Amino acid sequence: MTPLDPAALNTEGGFRAFCDRPASDVAPELLGATLLHGGVGGIVVETEAYEHDDPASHSFAGRTVRNGAMFGQPGTAYVYRSYGLHWCFNVVCCPGSAVLIRAIEPTHGVDEMIRRRGIDDPRRLCAGPGRLCQALAIDGGLDGHPLNRTDLVLSPALQAQHIAGPRIGISKAVDLHRRYGLAGSRFLSRRF
Numbered sequence: 001m002t003p004l005d006p007a008a009l010n011t012e013g014g015f016r017a018f019c020d021r022p023a024s025d026v027a028p029e030l031l032g033a034t035l036l037h038g039g040v041g042g043i044v045v046e047t048e049a050y051e052h053d054d055p056a057s058h059s060f061a062g063r064t065v066r067n068g069a070m071f072g073q074p075g076t077a078y079v080y081r082s083y084g085l086h087w088c089f090n091v092v093c094c095p096g097s098a099v100l101i102r103a104i105e106p107t108h109g110v111d112e113m114i115r116r117r118g119i120d121d122p123r124r125l126c127a128g129p130g131r132l133c134q135a136l137a138i139d140g141g142l143d144g145h146p147l148n149r150t151d152l153v154l155s156p157a158l159q160a161q162h163i164a165g166p167r168i169g170i171s172k173a174v175d176l177h178r179r180y181g182l183a184g185s186r187f188l189s190r191r192f
Helices: 012-019 023-029 110-117 129-136
Strands: 034-037 040-050 077-082 086-092 098-108 152-155 162-165 179-182
Touching (some): 023 098, 034 129, 040 129
Antiparallel strands (some): 034 040, 034 152
């Protein structure tokens, strides 16, 4: 992994360039990043990568109305509803690929997350993509929105130790190890 230049990541072009790579490269590098929506959020501890040629990816069969944001500019949000119940937040990478943010460690606006979720166990507030979106009030209205130019901010970390394993909740390409977790985190959606 190439060391990241924090100054470059704080520019619009630098962040876009960081994201304009295969999702499987971006996903582990987002571990340790800070994700905030309206000042509420925390440290990214779990991600999953989905590429355009991945049978488990929403973009595998081509562009649709639902997955259109996946083909948009790198560094934007792809937000979709899973099984008609829960919102899921992704970071768009190169065309047709994205990184699903599966879990964060709550650090900012924890009281607001507790109110939104109706639970007070910090380890369960944002452990899973649906829980995370509910806690941060992320919904479909943010689909296609640029990150770091609105109140949806993602600040990548310099480097973080990670572990990898199979993705969760999919039925295709289950053998690919494209789920990444921050080593030692107690806030993962599921153990590796």
